[in-house]
Amino acid sequence: MYIPAVAMIGRLRLGETADVEHIVEPYLSRAKQSLENPTGSHQAGHLVFGELYTRTRNRRYLDLARAAADLGFDERGAPLESMPMHSEMSDAVFMGCPILAQVGRLTGEPKYFDMALRHMRFIQKLDLRPDGLYRNSPLHDAAWGRGNAFPALGLALALGDFPREHPGFGEMLRAFRAHMAALARHQDRTGMWRQVIDVPGSYRELSATCMIATAMLRGIRNGWLDAKTYQPLVDRAWYAVRARIAPSGRLVDVCTGTGKQTSLEAYLERPGRGDGAPVRNGVDGRTDALRLARYAARNKDFVLRERRNGLRADARACEGAARGAGVPASDRARVWGGAPR
16 A cells, blocks of 8 residues: 555645545545555555645544554553564564654654654564664565665654654664665665665665665755765765666666565565566676666767766766677767767
């Protein structure tokens, strides 16, 4: 449920409130139940109702958002050990913490902030590694890309709703900063993060890169992260992301859905997808460079932007990859004019 909800939140921020209200009307009228057979994804999906309440002040939207946050409490109102349906996976930081913090802000009730902090601590005990990265689940130590992107974005969203005077704000902020610092060490020179964050041979993965860069940008804009340190990482990620979005809107190098795996090899073999079909079944990171080179060979404007922004090493790497991929010399000369010096 969180995927369409995030898309609808984007539409709300573009001013399409009436359209989104029409889409969710069956839940407002109770013709459909928003928490029927709920999962962790349903928890995060209810963020859209909090956004709608903020814009419309219709309390029925707040009631729907609150119902998801209340999953963290028993029938007496006592907090559970964590939000339910977490499956011991690191993405539960995203599924649970933001909806709790959002409802805390909208209702003014501290118990939701307390529960968000409690939930974060619970998942960290399961999945946070000593080096600051998250394992996807306790079944294996692999630092899967989205298994780190989800907690990165989850804490960024939750912090945006947390009152600074809350006694847990500092702890959550420290957790966010520590994770950002750990991730910063693993961005590659093209601006991407990989399918397995700390395995250089794994492919460059689009969705994790988007989410991590967004978390960093939120950190910069809110004053949680040093702009001199992190803005260059965000800028490089932005150029890399644009190179993997086709004019048609299709995406390249998005890892397919991945549950709990029991070996590093299983994570490395999860296919990237593009143009609606699997584009890779291996872990040869050079394939990404070749694809980027071919894209650049067809898109001169991309190359010129990279040159203007001083990404000379990246341009040389792409031109070299194009040569190695067999892109004809005439095409390389037409677009690149030789590698920038």
